[in-house]
Amino acid sequence: MSAIGHVLRKKFRRLGPVMVEGKFFKRIGNCFKQFFTWLDRKIGYGCRCVLWRHTETKKNQVMFFPFSHSVGCNLKYISDELIRRQAPVEIWWSVTNPLTTRLDAAEIVAKDHVVNETVLRLSGGHRVCGKKLEDWSLEMEKGPNQAAAGQKGTKGAGSTGEAPSREEILAAQEIRKVEAFIEQHVHFIKTNTYEYFEAAASSKILFTNSLLGDKFYPFPVRKDQLVVQTWHGSLGIKRFDPAHYNTNVTWPIAAERTGRLTTKIISNSAFEDGVFRETFWKKTPILKYGHARNDIFFPQSENVRSYLKRRFCEANSLPEDTKFALYAPTFRDDHNFAVYDLDAEQTVHALEKRFGGDWKLLLRYHDNDKKNEAKKNTVRSGDVIDVTQYPDMQSLLAFTDCGITDYSSWIYDYVLLRRPGFLFAMDRAKYDNERGFYFRLEDTPFPVSTDSDELEESILAFDEEKFQKRVTQFLSDKGCMDDGNASVRIADQVLEWIR
Numbered sequence: 001m002s003a004i005g006h007v008l009r010k011k012f013r014r015l016g017p018v019m020v021e022g023k024f025f026k027r028i029g030n031c032f033k034q035f036f037t038w039l040d041r042k043i044g045y046g047c048r049c050v051l052w053r054h055t056e057t058k059k060n061q062v063m064f065f066p067f068s069h070s071v072g073c074n075l076k077y078i079s080d081e082l083i084r085r086q087a088p089v090e091i092w093w094s095v096t097n098p099l100t101t102r103l104d105a106a107e108i109v110a111k112d113h114v115v116n117e118t119v120l121r122l123s124g125g126h127r128v129c130g131k132k133l134e135d136w137s138l139e140m141e142k143g144p145n146q147a148a149a150g151q152k153g154t155k156g157a158g159s160t161g162e163a164p165s166r167e168e169i170l171a172a173q174e175i176r177k178v179e180a181f182i183e184q185h186v187h188f189i190k191t192n193t194y195e196y197f198e199a200a201a202s203s204k205i206l207f208t209n210s211l212l213g214d215k216f217y218p219f220p221v222r223k224d225q226l227v228v229q230t231w232h233g234s235l236g237i238k239r240f241d242p243a244h245y246n247t248n249v250t251w252p253i254a255a256e257r258t259g260r261l262t263t264k265i266i267s268n269s270a271f272e273d274g275v276f277r278e279t280f281w282k283k284t285p286i287l288k289y290g291h292a293r294n295d296i297f298f299p300q301s302e303n304v305r306s307y308l309k310r311r312f313c314e315a316n317s318l319p320e321d322t323k324f325a326l327y328a329p330t331f332r333d334d335h336n337f338a339v340y341d342l343d344a345e346q347t348v349h350a351l352e353k354r355f356g357g358d359w360k361l362l363l364r365y366h367d368n369d370k371k372n373e374a375k376k377n378t379v380r381s382g383d384v385i386d387v388t389q390y391p392d393m394q395s396l397l398a399f400t401d402c403g404i405t406d407y408s409s410w411i412y413d414y415v416l417l418r419r420p421g422f423l424f425a426m427d428r429a430k431y432d433n434e435r436g437f438y439f440r441l442e443d444t445p446f447p448v449s450t451d452s453d454e455l456e457e458s459i460l461a462f463d464e465e466k467f468q469k470r471v472t473q474f475l476s477d478k479g480c481m482d483d484g485n486a487s488v489r490i491a492d493q494v495l496e497w498i499r
Contacts, residue, residue: 041216048197048219055201057224060498063092063203067210067232068367069191070095071103072392074209074230074266077292078494080108081487083181087495091186092199094213098188105178107395110307111300113171118164122172123179129163133176136169192217205497212261215254221261226497229258229265229281234272234291235478236409237444238330239436241279255280266490268294270479275438287493290486293394297416298484301398309399316385323357326400327379327424328393330408331366333434337376339406339427340365343452344381350459351402355420362387362396366408404455407431411446416482418471420462421446424455445470 062082064075071079071093082089083103095101106115106123113119122133131139164172189196192214200206200219209232213219221227242252259280267273268291276286295301313320325347329340344361351359361381365373365388373388390396393410397403403414403421406428411421423446425431441448445467447458 045218048201051197052201052220052222055198057204057222058090058202059204060088061090061092061199061203062205062207062494062498063094063199065094065200065206065208065211065213067208068391070391071101073232073394074291074293075207076392077295077394077487078207078230078490079103079186080111081292081491082494083178083186084108084111085491086177086181087491089185089494089498092203093186093188094191094196094200095188096191098190101188103182103186105175105182107304107307108178109171109174110304112303113174114167114303115171115175115307116168118168119171119175122164122168123175133169133172136164137173140166140169205494208258210258211251211254212258215250218254218257226263227258227261229262229284230291231265231272231276233409233412234268234294234482235412235415235474235480237412237437237439237441238407238409239438259284266291266486268480268482268486271438271477287490288481289489289493290482291413292487292490294413294416294482295484295487296394296398297413298482300484305398308395312399318360319358321357323351323355323359323401324362324399325351325359325402325404326362326364326387326396327404328362328364328408328410329366329406329424331368332427332431335369335372335376336427337369337372337378340377340379341426341452342379342404342424342455344379344384346452346456347404347459348381348383350456354460354462355402359383359401360385362400364388364390364393364396407435407437412444415445415471415474416480418468420459420464420467422455422458423448424450424452426450443474445474 064079066072066075079091079093080103082091093101106120109115118128121128122136125132128136187199189199197219200213203225205226205228206212206221207228207230209230212221212227240255242256259282262281262284264287265276265281265284266287266289267276268289273286273288276284296304310320312318313322327342327344327347332339344363348359348361361379361384363377363379363384363386365377370388373386377386387396394413397410397414397417400414401419403411403419404424405411405421406423406425411423414421423441423444425441425448428441428448428450447462449455449458
């Protein structure tokens, strides 16, 4: 109750100012409305308890509850690994719009194969050199001399008129298999619907990267169900313990409840172990597997990174040698967009001057700011591409050449790529006072700026050798153990649990 009491005391301190502002009865009216909403939710929870008592657990069913209600973060990469293996599981996803949610089989296959234009054409049912995938597959089965004419690499075959190589045929076949698996065994369900609760009640393993389900629509958990927490930060600087969380009472209540119900929690570092122990998972067993979402930064996923960049450049009609800087700040409790006032053109010109090449600035606001950005966004330029609606952050980081943020935890994942990063923190004193930091900005590997002029100076003065030394020291100090194989370890554990 400490978190609840902390927030309630803050609310009561606002009572006097509300009366002075002449909004007392308006606030009372809101309280009555909130009471009936609360009562409705209590009735709903009671009915869900009945549903849980009368639903059997399906031993091979896994359900993912992403806080963004879209496919992404650690949950995406755990799901991808299970799909890649075509494991004996049924996978359910809680999403906002099941009709438009898709998984890219080519991206999943790219971890083991080079996926180029020829592979995509073959897997999509198109002809290459006059033949479809089925024809090439038959020829390959007859013998190596009957399949691909001549020895060649795996790049650009479709545009040159060359026959596909054996590797390209195998990659296309694998994409077809993965697509079939997704069609049969992966299901998307709208959050907080009856079907959603029914799937949750019947799933053996419940994966979440934040709260278990929605904070306003909790559900019970039976003893034969496993709740696995992956969280969505790792070496992040922002505090979220009850003593520093000042926004509202609902989130801490839901977080404490999630902590009580969590069976296992997955960590990637000694630092994160400590964060979990001082927040909501004081006694939860910790699995030191690393974070699945960070596998994409290691050599094992080089083909995936290449595929994602090629796909993005094609979608935005950009040359493949375009360089990208990602500016993705965290949210503010008051949704103040003035603190995001980065000069896009000045920043892009500095990057081009320091690092060479043609640059674009990718702009991504936090999920909590999505509905405000259309009116309040001031980061505009011909060199800016808004990727706020892009579903998975890590898929962007995979081909980002430089990262810029304020206090968001994503840059402490991105550091694993050892590419340049910068902190643009206009309100650091205010934010530190309101939310608090686990460590000083200056103790990170990233140069700190408080306005666009300072950011320009930091970019132009960027010292690669010094940066790499600081990255090594930072990761060592935090006890980070990510190595590119977290999703493999977690998938192995999932198969153990369902056995």
